[in-house]
Amino acid sequence: MTAIEEQGTSLWRDAWIKLCKNYLALLGLAIILLLCLVSLLTPWIAPYGYEEQNLLLGATPPSAAHWLGTDIFGRDMLTRIMYGGRVSLTVGFIATAVALVIGVLWGAIAGFVGGRVDAVMMRIVDIMYALPFMIFIVLLMVVFGRNILLLFLAIGAVEWLTMARIVRGQVMNLRKQEFVEAAYSLGLSQWTIIRRHIIPNTLGPVIVYTTLTIPSVMLLEAFLSFLGLGIQPPQSSWGLLINYGVETMEEYPWLLIFPGVTLSLTLFALNFLGDGLRDALDPRTSKDQ
Amino acid sequence: MLRFAFYRLLQAIPVLLIVISLTFFLVHSAPGGPFSADKAVPPEVIKALEAQYNLDQPLWQQYVSYLGDIVQGDFGPSFKYPGRNVSELIAAGLPATAELAFYAMLVALVIGVSAGVAAAMRPNTAQDYIPMSAAMIGICMPSFLLGPLLVLIFGIHLEWLPVSGWGDMPGDKILPAITLGTGYAAYIARLSRGGMLEVLSQDYIRTARAKGLSEPLVIAKHALRGGLIPVVAFLGPAFAGLLGGSFVVETIFQIPGLGRFYVQAAFNRDYTMILGTTVFFATLIIVFNLLSDMLAIWLNPKLRQQAQGKS
């Protein structure tokens, strides 16, 4: 009776193996982890203090003392970018979390209840899609001042729409699947079905879309900060640094290039990771192989 | 189709009303009046100003009269440009913004669609990887970074193209259009690649090939229409995005367009200007969403017939 049991490969493991073969995605993951680590440790590892100025020094190109140069106040660019990254990444993660919570709940309820409730909920999403959100966010920032909390809420409120659509589609699709019907016919309770059969199968697309939402949120924050409508001094973010860099780019191009490269690199990393996750988690590529 | 369009247009009216009301009450609930920023203005003067702009009336009354004015195309006077009203300012800024958006859309569509279709025709080859890597760069290079970099390279360093203005010097429209269009070109390239790959894997493409049609004909006649429906549906949102992007691009290149006015109005707390442009933008965006929706429906015979009321 004690035949050797072969250990199966779960879809999660399968996806991980596929992801490990995608070097670009892995590189993206590594960059993001590194950025998160650096941001966490910034107050301890930053080469200079955040407020430290050296007006006598002024703007200098990269050197051994200041790897990424200094700005017109003689502040160390590397330090500025590290502190800016804390804000940019925080906005990215928290606003995405807001979008995630609203979107998943909204989509899951619409998809699971179905029928008329679903029709009404999705109609609301359709209508909100048609609203000019970018303009609304600008308006909010103008009217209520540049409040970072409000920024989270405003960006989160825009980005949840697509998440709701994705989750709803996935749940609708799952509900029609025969294994969910089989779970019903076994008499499992709603909650058990959701926990054991719906959630594990919805997780993949949600992870993928979350990964892809972070860069678009960061972009939105940078956009607003660039216009002067987002993060305000003395706080700093990459968008704001780019804004300052543009003003002096003719004389001191490194003030534009370094924050710009950092932002682009982060967006790259997140997008590559997102694309890689999408390929790895796509059930179509693992079925029947 | 016309009746359907009319029906959809009717549906847009409540959306528009929501937008107008939301904007109106948001702006009017802003802390501090429009003239509080100005220092040392005697209270009598503020009173007189408020009376001039009807700000002394109850809010709901202002709301109703504002709605009435909007229907007639009158967005009220500007707070910051005395003697000019918002409609005039919009009319002054619109041509440049519209032209910029048009060129940017052209750049986005031409580059995006051709790159996407080319990539989809030979997936997982250099013909796929090169344009798609370029698209990834385009997506990760926001306009407020790309614009200054282009200026730095082509304007300042190489001195090939003018770095600012609109219609003042030959070629001064090239950089703004590219700056605004690139991100959308990248996105459209990805969309059309995905759409084309989906369609090219369909059975009916195999049928078309089995009929002896040449490969260009298979692509042009059988694949493009289905493959580009996602792109068409994206045109509405893309247009909304272009308007938003014009804020940045018009600021960078100092183009006297609506976007720049809007950003200035936001900084100056010119409330009637903000209110007016927001309503104007919203209307435009809603109309363009409607158009791109209807175009996508019209391209699909099944949906078209449903819209026409045939079963």
Next chain:
Amino acid sequence: MALLEVEGLKVYFHTRNGVVKAVDDVSFSVDCGETLAIVGESGSGKSVTCYSLLDLLPKPPARIEGGTALFDGEDLLTCDSTRMRHFRGNDIAVIFQDPMTSLNPFISIGEQLIEPLIYHPDPARKQSRETARKRAIELLDEVGIIDPKSRVDCYPHEFSGGMRQRVMIAMALINEPRLLICDEPTTALDVTIQAQILTLIKKLQETRDVAVIFISHDLGVVAGIADKVLVMCEGTIREAGDTDTIFYHSQNDYTQKLLAAIPEGAKQLPNRAQPDNVLVEVTNLKTHFTDYNKPSNQDNVIRAVDGVSLSIQRGEISGLVGESGSGKSTLGRSILQLAPTTAGQVTFDGTSLTGLNAKQLVPWRRKMQMIFQDPYASLNPRMTVYQTLAEPLLYHGLANRKTIDQQVRQLMDDVGLVHSQLRKYPHEFSGGQRQRIAIGRAIATKPELIIADEPVSALDVTIQAQVLDLILDLVERHNLTMLFISHDLSVVRYISDRVMVMNRGVIIEQGDTEALWADPQQAYTKQLLKAIPLADPRMERVRLADAQADV
């Protein structure tokens, strides 16, 4: 010399997981006016063989590794793409399997029909739009499209599946090809429509002297129309010969296995029904759905089940047959309270189920289980076999931590799976094995009633036979009562004691299986029974001739 001579054809797929020899050293020939059937199960390489002739395979991963295919003396495998266009749609035309997806939904069928004419690579045979259109209308008329003049401008979605396949046939014939490749042309169609399409192809071939390659997984379909048969398995030819030899004097094990797997004749096991012991009683059941895609001012109610009464006796196997859209699946789900019923009563073992809420239903759910059609969709892809089988046992308290291991292993034995696979996931199993797991889950709670909804229609014929035998064996061993839903009349006859025929939401006829087969009362039932292809060439030719005479 034959019209088409294929010699030593090899097509390999170069995938990430290694080389798959899809077609390995295949040779055959077809002559004008002759019909060659290529028969095989999924993965046998039968379709790949034909697609490689017209260069229709995706390359990569496919690669032609060797062989020649001489059509009229010219090698199809080495000609360039310009030359290939002279064959495609002109000398050689194809009819594909699924008419629902093989026509372009964005282009009117008239335009799709005339394309081979107006874009003809040979300038001498190229035609103007007007003449091409006239030809298209003539052909539509010939393949049996009513009112072709106005239908020619319609789009594919305005046609039913059978009608679309007629359009596909017209399209294939428009350039008067010399070789027609039919790739499972009737597999996606209902049995009555299948019969119509088969007679149509047969008739058209007789009037045109065209050579036909007919690809099918179904020996029954092939029996009446083929002159020669090629049996393929795993990329190689197992047996080739004229039809009668293959069917009556096959020398090959695999062919014999295929023939033996066709469910034929009546059920071999005794009827175990206990008269007067009714387990399920359904009275005037209605299940209606609202179609939210349609505006509410139109009639947007779908009457899937529209007033059904039936009773199932304990120990009985009842068959429920019907074509697609007849409401048979919805009826099965309604009995199990998986679809919300609109009106009527379902009584199980004397208790009415229709009034119960989800909680009250739980103890009853244990006693009635379902087996589904699609072995890919019916198992949660993220749960191991062990988890899938243990879930019902633990949930209903039929096992505790100590006994669960033993019980799951017992279930694996019951459905014929080895214990070493307990920790594997569904995607690591074949379709037949997955269906066994699903059956194991259904019998885990020791139910009294099992509703099997097309449990074998997604499986290859040899696997189908094994799973049918497993089901019969389990019914007997566990004293089950079964409602067996299927579109396949031969399968239903093979397995059930009693048959109910369903059409448009109602049961139009029912009776003991053999009695109903011998003497059907309703016209629809007669039509259904007459449409079944027989895996016996002599009888099938007679049946087809009769059918042709009827038209």
